[in-house]
Amino acid sequence: VAWLMLVTIAYNWNCWFIPLRYVFPYQTPSNTIYWFAIDVMCDICYLCDLIIFQPRVRFIKGGDIIVSIGSGIFMGSSCLDVLSVFPFDILYFFFGFNPALRANRMLKHNTFFEFNDRLEAIMEKAYIYRVIRTTGYLLFILHINACLYYWASDYEGIGSTRWVYDGEGNMYLRCYYWAVRSLITIGGLPEPQTLFEIIFQLLNYFMGVFVFSSLIGQMRDVIGAATAGQNYFRSCVDNTVSYMNTYSIPKLVQNRVRTWYEYTWDSQGMLDESELLEQMPTKMQLAVAIDVNFAIVNKGCDTQMIYDMLLRLKSIVYLPGDFVCKKGEIGREMYIIKQGEVQVLGGPDGTKVLVTLRAGAVFGEISLLAAGGGNRRTANVVAHGFANLFILDKKTLNEILVHYPDSEKLLMKKAKYVL
Template identity: 90%
Template sequence: MTSFYFTDGKNMLCISLSTTLSSSPFVLISTQKTTPQGFQTNEYADAQLQEIVRKMRERATVYKEKLKDPVLSSPEGSPTAYEKKEEKKEEAEAKPEEDHYCDMLCCKFKKTPLKKYMTYLQLPDSIDSYTDRRYVAWLMLVTVAYNWNCWFIPLRFVFPYQTSSNTIYWVAIDIICDICYLCDLLVFQPRVQFLKGGDIISDKVEMKKFYHSSMKFRLDVISVLPFEVLSIFFGFNPAFRANRMLKHNTFFEFNDRLEAILDKAYIYRVIRTTGYLLFILHINACLYYWASDYEGLGSTRWVYDGQGNMYLRCYYWAVRTLITIGGLPEPQTLFEIVFQLLNFFLGVFVFSSLIGQMRDVIGAATAGQNYYRSCMDNTVSYMNTYSIPKVVQNRVRTWYEYTWDSQGMLDESELLEQMPTKMQLAIAIDVNFAIVNKVDLFKGCDTQMIYDMLLRLKSIVYLPGDFVCKKGEIGREMYIIKQGEVQVLGGPDGTKVLVTLRAGAVFGEISLLAAGGGNRRTANVVAHGFANLFILDKKTLNEILVHYPDSEKLLMKKAKVLLKEKGKPAPGPPVQQPRGLAGLFGQKQETPKLFKAMLGGKGKAGLAKLLQLKRERDIQVMPQETEQIILSNREKQKQRKASKQRSSRKVRIK
């Protein structure tokens, strides 16, 4: 307890300061008036002391509320020591990353530590084939080996490209492909997780048993059998490696996993379909050279004559045959006729299937854009039917174009409606939670309530110049700026820009909980450019708050605080506070003129000024009013004299 005493000769002020750990700081103020005989109390000092007591009580009440409900405290409080420790930890973690930069020539690049490389390359005990990117990279390596075998085994079997001088190179690449096959068979596939009764199985024994009992394991085993051993008895022949083409399951699995992680999967689908067409033409070119070699090179006009690049000439023939361009030499022998007929049938079937698949891929890729075009065309047709003004039509077209360019769709809710509620919530949290969490009105509320609110937010795009809300309207929505800017207009003519709100700002939140006229818009809000806003209406919020009564009470408290702050006048320029006792008693009120005249001099001089002011005030009375007063007084005197005379006459008569 600490006490301070101040005196001005007549009054003594005692201020006692007390702080405790269990309660807020409070101030005890007491005034002890020493009123000696012959002196009067100073009313001005007494009023100032009462004002100080009132302010101190208000301050103590505010501190008590903050201790009871810390959520209502200012968010700009001083950071705690724990936050400082976290900042130091982050700085300490950031320093090692800066050390891993290497300078080479004139460039500076980041070098990842070797430990991180080894940790990342370490093979896990179980592999999630849907999310593990390392597994997708491994499948790509196996797919490259599979495509090598599919393209070059027929080529080496038919065309005389493999000779004794380059056999070592072909064999070296074959060995590398076989190593990839073996690693996939022995290391990766037994670690892949699988589903059983809706549960993800990650046990080593169970995963091995599941893989060994599958058809994929049997095909993988057959694809790595070393039939090249037969070359000891029959000579080297690439046909002994034909079993390598049975590992097609890995190829299709890689396609599925790659399409799942690509942003624009339709591009890969087009490339893959084109690869199918080129591979079929490649097989047909190999068959044509084999048929020509069987008949004899240059024996007839239909077969390959052996001139030029053999592969390109045969591939050109395969393209013209499968696409049925025509203009080819007529087959002469029965073998040539049968071969050509099979080629025509195969070409019509395969080529038409590939063209149809290509059309489906491109159609699926442009389905959203076609829907956007159809919606826009139908809207324009509707506006033309009812003769909508061109200005409105242009704004509608602008809205369609901007919405499609910025979002890639017209309505995001249509896409999310197909997903389960939990997935919708997960996406909404990642996209919108950071924005909603900045709203002071919802700080301290139940997290589950905020999650429910995220699912109810609606996204709306406003064009430049659109009024988001107008002054005097009844506010039923709260707005959160997702992208763009809005301007708050005011002033006498309503065109002065008071403030510009940018992404992450919130306005209209008081209207959600205000009552008794507090839900009226106080200013015009206009979109400065293209603005994407989230909207939450009052009805939706009330439906959510039914299940969260504690959050409802907290929101009501905050709404009252915001309404009080809203009613306060705008803060002016800072005023320099006086020091000493002048700051304690506050600013003294202006003394009336009468007291100034009385206190302006000393003794008779002050009294003379007072009498002079009184005379001047009497002189200001109008002459007519003075005459009326004098006449009325004379008439009263005459009436009194007449009444006295009458009374005296009556006495004489008696």
């Protein structure tokens, strides 16, 4: 990404300053050497990218990964990239230092878009960069429009009519100001006088309506995609509240439901993690689950068995004071604490804290391993604060243990010892 950023800076230099230098009289014989020096540095970046970096890239062809190391500069490069470094600059000897001879440098747009894709892939909030990039597109279009306006003014004659640039003030800022008012169709500009000016202004208005509406639509899509999850969350909350109000659910229960929604969203960024993973192939689901949860559920069992469990676990959030399970219930699930704590209560009145279990602790598995699965819970388990637990039901556990008889024997031995 760092190298792509360097090439992108060189590309943007060419895109912004080649039209500026060609139209505005900023390149003079006294400062040409400085423009030329920066041009040479940009060309070196282009050549290094074409000769050194691009031949080493990997790309997909016919479903196969092709490594193009040492296979020539054309293998990993597009024709436009090659054309962008073609040395039309040698024509300087015949036509002078004309920036228009470097116009082919603006063809290297593939690297610019590749840099955008790579940068968005590693950013936590890519939508912020998308908004900045779309704003940059708008500023660049206004920049080109300012250059065209100065060219039109120079063609008609600076200060020759009320419509053209009058030659006063900072020429670029005055032309850019005109471009903003014209392209965004603000209005309030002098009326064009000649046929050339009328045609130029009409084309400018037409292009302004099209470009501005397109960029506004793109900005709307970027912001809409960035807030889609939040909008879905709000929609779920509103629908749930409406349902509870319809059936006159007590306010205490409504407040607990709202608290569950808010905590789940704040802690996970989504209401159901499984919805995200379901879109991925099984292998990718497993890879993500291993990185996120393997350390929590790794309890010395067969590693492959743990992998199978990771794909079957369901995450549930309990609010402070919620009963995870109650004494006397038929045990149908086992639990693994992902985050938070739970307290096991006992004693004559069932309020004495026997033990506090924290992240990584497993409980309830004995009920699943008892004969017939009919073992009843022997104590109350209550969430102490917010607790995020993994749940695995008996049917799923039995489906997994069928393939791991050694682990099943070990767990059954443990169950008999405890019981």
